[in-house]
Amino acid sequence: MSSIGYERKTITRTGADGTVREERYFLCSIKPNAELFSIAARRHWNIENNLHWALDIVFREDKLRSKEKNGIHNLGLSRRFVLFIIKLLKAYYHRGMKRIRSKIGRNLESEIPVILAVLKVLYDNDMMDAIDELAK
Known part of the structure; x- marks a missing residue:
């Protein structure tokens, strides 16, 4: 572990939910650099949203045991x-x-x-x- 990252994002949703704030902490193996951390965090969620989410929706992967x-x-x-x-x-x-x-x-x-x-x-x-x- 080389650094700890912190991410705070605000999500604006239409409907009853309104605005939601999310905060996350990451244990990182990258050097403490804010720009590098933001790129790594975005790529992580890009993979999660495009691959893992699709695998779960199409193949119900999260229910496999x-x-x-x-x-x-x-x-x-x-x-x-x-x-x-x-x-x-x-x-x-x-x-x-x-x-x-x-x-x-x-x-x-x-x-x-x-x-x-x-x-x-x-x-x-x-x-x-x-x-x-x-x-x-």
Whole structure:
């Protein structure tokens, strides 16, 4: 531990909640630098909101109770790969990720050609930059 960080943010919500203030303390391994800390804190919440939240909504990951470490790791990799594919398919289906997962889950055999076609179009059109953006 190299430093302790403090974050205070004000969230303005519409409706009955109004304004909410949140305060957090972080134990950090980075050097005590306010600008570096603010970047690290924002990146942490960006990952939490974009990856973990999506995994929980689409796959209900927080409700899983597996104890086997290798199994947890392998299932996590599989879920992240599938989430990546679902994000690619959002442009094709024009639906939310949870609904896309449901559609693919019900008709996997008929959806595989669609998935492969979308991946082929991206690859053929040299859209690897778009794939890199989606993977973030």
